[in-house]
Amino acid sequence: MPKQLKILLISKQYxxxxxxxxxxxxxxxDALARHPDVQIHVLTSSAKNMPPEEKIRDKNLFIHRIDFGHSMALPYxxxxxxxxxxxxxxxPHLLHAQHTGGSLIGLHLKASFHLPLLVTLHKTPIKWDKKIVERAPLYSYMKLLSQLNIIDLFIAGSQAFRRELQKIGVPEERIRFIYHGVPIRTLERLAYGRKKVLSVVQKLRLERNDNLIVCPARIDDRKQLDVFIKAAGLLRKELPDKTFKFLITGSTKTKAEVDYKNHLESTSRSSGVRDCLRFDTFDFEEIPALYRLAKACVLPSSREGLGLVLLESLAVKTPVVVSKGMGVTEVVKTDERHGLFFLDGxxxxxxxxxxRIFTNKELVSRLRKTGHNRVKKHFDADMMANNYLKVYKEMIQ
Incomplete structure (x- = not known):
């Protein structure tokens, strides 16, 4: 075993x-880099106003940013x-690729340097049928590569993902299960940071009596955001004495996303909430303050790998209301204890x-406490990092 384990983490998003x-x-x-015997290098995409090379202060963490675009000859x-x-x-002693883009890059590096390759997938096709190969050929490609020992191991960040990997056809012996985790103490600190709180308040123009409800989801019809907007309209009518602000945090890049946003804006007008619904994005470090200022975090999608936004929300003691679908039931294990379920769609x-969030103070108090405790017990980032380290060491022995 080397004195300092070097990991190259490949992630298009960062x-x-x-x-x-x-x-x-x-x-x-971040959690791995706090281990003195670990050095982490992250290969990720370029970002506006961010340096191409960055050493994180007081940590064995190095960020390398480059264009993740495609050439005529080769993706990425x-x-x-x-x-x-x-x-x-x-x-590096090992390659850890995140999702499909990172996996394709990792395969090239593995072929050239004969390094162990670990892959974490973050989403799988929403519909499984005989045409899955035509609609999502990459998943068949992943199956083939795992069976040919080209991808050494897959990490499932939830039991739901474990089942999905098995559906793809990844052999069980090539799957390791490690829950995704969040840095609870860091999120709590950011949630109460004066500058971050003030930034969110000013951006949303929040007044003292405003009741903010956040839906942290991509502008994607699979997220069922129209369900959130229609519910917002009914809530406003049922509690007319309260002032609401509803927020969807996704942005639009593709034509499909723009078209769906137009549909959602039309739905908001017919539901009577266009004047109090915002579509906006926030800096990464503002998110904890945003959740803390919210009365509730809503996730209406019927299908999630796990729902990392739920962990972030519960870490700062904001109640969550979720559709009882795949993945999220591993976070909200018990209704009325870790969060509230509603019927899908x-x-x-x-x-x-x-x-109930606005009329039952005892329920809200319980949700804040028990939801937070569940994240501390099962979804802490340090626990996740320690489990990953065990897998890394297993792979290079």
Whole structure:
């Protein structure tokens, strides 16, 4: 075993870019880098106003940013070239690729340097049928590569993902289960940081009596955001004495996302909440303060790998209201104890659960305490990092 274990973590997403995969990579890298016998190098995509090379102060953590675009000849060619150079310069002991983009880059590096390759997937196809190979050929590719021993191990960040990997056809002996985790103490500190709180308050123009409800989700029809908006309209009518602000934190990049946002804006007008609904994004370090200022965090999608945003919300003691679907039931294990469930796709039931947040102080107090305790016990980033270290060491022995 080397005196200092060197890991090359490959992740297209990384702060300041938002997304569950990027947040997971950040939390993992940060927790691992606190171990004196571990050195972490993150290969990630370029970001505005961020340096191409960065050494994180007082940590064995190095960030390498490069264009993750494609050339005519090869997907992710600039990132692959950068990865090849990093492998020459730093001589990592292991490659850890995040999701499909990172996996493709990792495969090139593994082929050139014969390094162990670990893959963490962050989403799988929403519909499984005989045409899955046509619609999502990469998953069949992953299956083939795992069976040919090209990808050494897969990490499942939830039991739901473990089942999905098995559906893809990944052999059980190539799967390791480690829950995703969040840095609870760091999130708590950021949640109460005066500058971050003030920034969120000013951005949303929050007044003292405003009741903020956050839906932290991509602008994607799979997230069922229209359910959230329709429930918001009913909630406003049922509690007319309260002033509400509803927030969806996703942004739009593709035409499909723009079209879906237009649909959501139309839904908000017909639901009577266009004047109090915001679509906005926030800096990575503002998110904990945003959740703490909210009365509730809502996740209406029927399918999540785990729901990292739920962990972030519960870490700062904000109640969560979720659709009882895949993945999230591992976070909200018990209804009315760790969070509130509503029937999948049922905006009336979502409204009913939100009313309880505003009319039952005893329930809210219990949700804050027990939800937070569940995250501390099962989803702490340091625990996650320690479990990853065990897998890393297993792979290089």
């Amino acid at each position: 702060p300041p870019a938002m997304g569950g995969g990027g947040a997971h990579s950040f939390y993992l890298a 060619e600039p990132a692959i070239q950068k990865g090849l150079q990093l492998c020459k310069d730093i001589c 049922d905006h009336v039931d979502l409204k009913r659960q939100l009313v």
